[in-house]
Each structure stands twice: as structure tokens, then as C-alpha cells.
Amino acid sequence: MGEARRPNLLVTGTPGTGKTSFSSLLAEATGLAHINVGDLIKEKKLYDGWDEILECHILDEDLLLDELEARMAEGGKIVDYHCCSFFPESWFDAVIVLQTNNSVLYDRLTSRGYSGKKLENNLECEIFQVLLEEARESYSPNIIRAMPSDTIQDMNNNVEIVQQWLQARTPSL
Numbered sequence: 001m002g003e004a005r006r007p008n009l010l011v012t013g014t015p016g017t018g019k020t021s022f023s024s025l026l027a028e029a030t031g032l033a034h035i036n037v038g039d040l041i042k043e044k045k046l047y048d049g050w051d052e053i054l055e056c057h058i059l060d061e062d063l064l065l066d067e068l069e070a071r072m073a074e075g076g077k078i079v080d081y082h083c084c085s086f087f088p089e090s091w092f093d094a095v096i097v098l099q100t101n102n103s104v105l106y107d108r109l110t111s112r113g114y115s116g117k118k119l120e121n122n123l124e125c126e127i128f129q130v131l132l133e134e135a136r137e138s139y140s141p142n143i144i145r146a147m148p149s150d151t152i153q154d155m156n157n158n159v160e161i162v163q164q165w166l167q168a169r170t171p172s173l
């Protein structure tokens with residue numbers, strides 16, 4: 001076998017669905033590298049201003065893509081981010097959309113201190129399956145997989161499912 005690039009995965013979903021928890025567990029289980037895009041944006045200050053209504057920095061997408069490009073070309077990355085439409089389609093071999101029941105998500109977000117418009121926006125984002133829609137508009141349907149993320153058991157199952165998929169795809173892993 002040649003030196004095939006290890007697969008790149010995108011893990012997306014509404015804030016609070018468990019992307020970071022799942023991605024770090026998956027990274028541990030597989031040896032793939034977890035890239036927490038939110039942290040990378042902060043660390044490298046890839047901003048283009050502050051959004052007063054959503055109470056968050058405005059991302060400079062071009063700076064982020066430049067920052068990620070070489071790493072994605074290496075392969076073997078788990079990219080964890082709550083947005084998925086602006087990444088090049090060719091970067092990813094699989095797109096995982098985590099989904100959480102609304103009352104579970106409500107509890108997670110309020111215990112994180114979210115309230116008002118920010119809480120409302122995130123809950124609506126989940127109810128209307130915005131990230132799943134966004135993924136479907138941006139990637140081929142056969143690489144997209146929606147996975148439940150209500151419980152720790154769900155998270156462990158999801159890690160196992162993805163690990164099996166990786167092993168079937170790259171038996172040397």
C-alpha cells in the first residue's frame with residue numbers, strides 16, 4: 001500500500017452538542033489530531049471585529065482557511081467547529097453532525113451561562129437542524145453522518161462507530 005493520506009473529519013453541530021468532548025475522545029482513540037477551530041481563532045486572533053448582538057468575535061474566514069490549509073493537506077485531522085459551509089469540500093472525508101435533544105441542550109447552555117438572545121439563537125439553531133442543512137448544502141450526502149449526542153453513552157457509541165469506519169477505510173490504523 002502507498003502512503004495514503006489519513007482521513008480528515010469535520011465534527012460540527014450547534015454549540016453545546018458536544019463537538020469538543022467527542023473530538024478529543026475520538027482523537028485519543030484514533031491518534032488523529034484534534035483541531036479546535038474556536039480555540040485556534042482566539043489563539044491566532046483570526047478576527048474581523050465583534051458582533052454585539054451575538055456577543056462573539058466575527059471570524060475572518062480567509063485567515064482561518066490560510067491557517068488550516070497546510071495542516072489539512074497532511075491529513076489525519078479532526079476539525080471541530082460550529083460552522084461548516086466555508087471549508088473547501090475537498091478537505092473532508094467525513095462530516096459528522098452532532099445532535100442534541102432540545103431540553104438537554106437547554107440545560108447544557110444555561111449551565112454554561114448562556115441566556116437571552118444567545119440562548120434562544122442556539123436552541124433555534126438546533127431545532128431547525130441548521131448545521132445538518134448547512135452540511136447537506138456543502139458536502140456530498142454519502143459522507144455526512146448525523147449522530148445523537150444526548151448522553152455519555154451516545155458519545156462512546158459515536159467514537160466506536162467512527163473508529164470502525166476509519167479501520168474499514170484504512171486497515172493499517
Ligand SMILES: Nc1ncnc2c1ncn2[C@@H]1O[C@H](COP(=O)(O)OP(=O)(O)OP(=O)(O)O)[C@@H](O)[C@H]1O
Pocket residue numbers: 013014015016017018019020021022038082108149150151152153154155
Ligand atoms: N454526549 C454527551 N453527553 C453528556 N454530556 C455531554 C455530551 N457531550 C458534551 N457534553 C457536555 O456538554 C457540554 C458542552 O460540550 P462541548 O463543549 O464538548 O460542546 P461543543 O459542541 O464543543 O460546544 P462549543 O461549540 O460551544 O465549543 C460540556 O459540559 C460537556 O461535558
